[in-house]
Amino acid sequence: MDDILEGKSVLVADDMGVLRVLVSGLLRNAGVKAIEAGSGGRALEIIHEQSIDAFILDIHMPGMDGIELCRIIRSMGRHRNTPVMFISTMDETHALEEALAAGGDDFISKPIHFVILRARLRNLLQRAHFLNQEKMMSLSLQRYLSPRTEAIARLFAQSGVLPAPQRQEVCVLFSDVRGFTELSQELEPEALLHMLSGHLESMV
Numbered sequence: 360m361d362d363i364l365e366g367k368s369v370l371v372a373d374d375m376g377v378l379r380v381l382v383s384g385l386l387r388n389a390g391v392k393a394i395e396a397g398s399g400g401r402a403l404e405i406i407h408e409q410s411i412d413a414f415i416l417d418i419h420m421p422g423m424d425g426i427e428l429c430r431i432i433r434s435m436g437r438h439r440n441t442p443v444m445f446i447s448t449m450d451e452t453h454a455l456e457e458a459l460a461a462g463g464d465d466f467i468s469k470p471i472h473f474v475i476l477r478a479r480l481r482n483l484l485q486r487a488h489f490l491n492q493e494k495m496m497s498l499s500l501q502r503y504l505s506p507r508t509e510a511i512a513r514l515f516a517q518s519g520v521l522p523a524p525q526r527q528e529v530c531v532l533f534s535d536v537r538g539f540t541e542l543s544q545e546l547e548p549e550a551l552l553h554m555l556s557g558h559l560e561s562m563v
Contacts, residue, residue, distance in 0.1 A: 366390065372417060373396075374397055399425065406438075416444070416445055418455070426458050442464050446471070
């Protein structure tokens with residue numbers, strides 16, 4: 360079993376019972392918790408009731424089709440990055456374009472092949488995981504770092520290179536650092552900064 364798939368909740372919405380059961384069965388074999396919905400309306404009810412990690416939607420369903428359902432999903436804050444995969448046939452080019460424009464991430468064509476389904480779903484879940492990590496990191500940077508330090512951290516994440524340190528004349532007041540007054544008179548600025556960085560790192 361793929362770790363990224365195991366235990367994930369995936370909603371399969373398709374009005375064709377045979378295909379829905381087939382896809383759900385393939386997912387369960389990969390350790391996925393597959394949840395079935397026979398219509399877009401029922402899928403929407405489930406979305407409000409349960410936590411969903413990914414969606415597999417048929418484009419054509421009576422009433423609310425997969426495209427309309429996808430637009431609603433994307434309007435929900437918690438599902439802006441949740442993977443959405445469409446089930447389509449090879450001759451549905453125009454509908455597929457509309458589905459992807461509505462916020463879909465990928466599609467799989469009928470007949471469904473398990474290897475392709477698993478690989479594409481796995482890639483989408485990994486991408487969603489990285490996006491969520493990036494979002495959490497961004498929130499942490501904004502909360503704890505100054506804008507300049509945040510910019511340096513982002514640059515380092517992209518390039519792996521830190522900008523050269525710059526020496527500046529500053530006046531700083533520190534409190535509650537034991538022995539700071541004596542040490543500050545004896546240490547060079549670089550050594551003092553290293554010591555203070557250690558104190559701050561321990562507190563953070």
